[in-house]
Amino acid sequence: MFLRRVASKVKPLPRCSYFSSDSNHDLSKVITELNQEMESVFGASPASGPDGSLDSQTMAQEPYLVKNDAKQKELFPGLTHIGTKGEAQMVDISSKEITKRVAIASCKVILGQKVFDLVSANQMEKGDVLSVAKIAGICGAKQTSNLIPLCHNINLSHIHLNLTLNPHDLSVEIEGQAASTGKTGVEMEALTAVTISGLTVYDMCKAASKDIVITDVRLEQKSGGKSGDWSRKK
Incomplete structure (x- = not known):
């Protein structure tokens, strides 16, 4: 027209x-x-x-039409999942070096007094909350690439979760570690592990209270790869 x-x-x-x-x-x-x-x-x-x-x-x-990679890096600094036209893409890791990768993540589940007491006494109707949530976190970490679209399917060499009851704020503190020897990091696997574990705590306890809060999901530290070591405590 x-x-x-x-x-x-x-x-x-x-x-x-x-x-x-x-x-x-x-x-x-x-x-x-x-x-x-x-x-x-x-x-x-x-x-x-x-x-x-x-x-x-x-x-x-057409603000997203980028003619070359140099212009792409200028417009989207640090965003490796952005293609030359601004579209989402899976990062090509074929040229990366194989190194040992380790990541630690954490989260907290605020239970409230009633649920905290039930979990502490292992009297929840569905059973042992902490044990089930730990297994769920391990299973979740192994399914990360199926849950997060642009994550690579990697071979995990180790997954560990630790769930601790904290009486000071009536919470379950969850820490998860993921490790692999490969070409890409395991931050998402560690974050997925603690998130799925926290959601499982909620599922196990929701019959007793709907006021449970999952909070502070975050990466604590990572090592390996081109970017090197990083820690939240530094």
């Missing part, structure tokens, strides 16, 4: 007057009208000069 309207505004110029002042005036008038039409359609004036044409205006309407 827009092209038809453009074509209707451009009238054929006489063969003998290509360089006449009248034809130049007519052409300038047509360009001015087209610029006004484009502004009404796209909501912005086109760039001035001969290069401020339809191609420039079209590119302005």
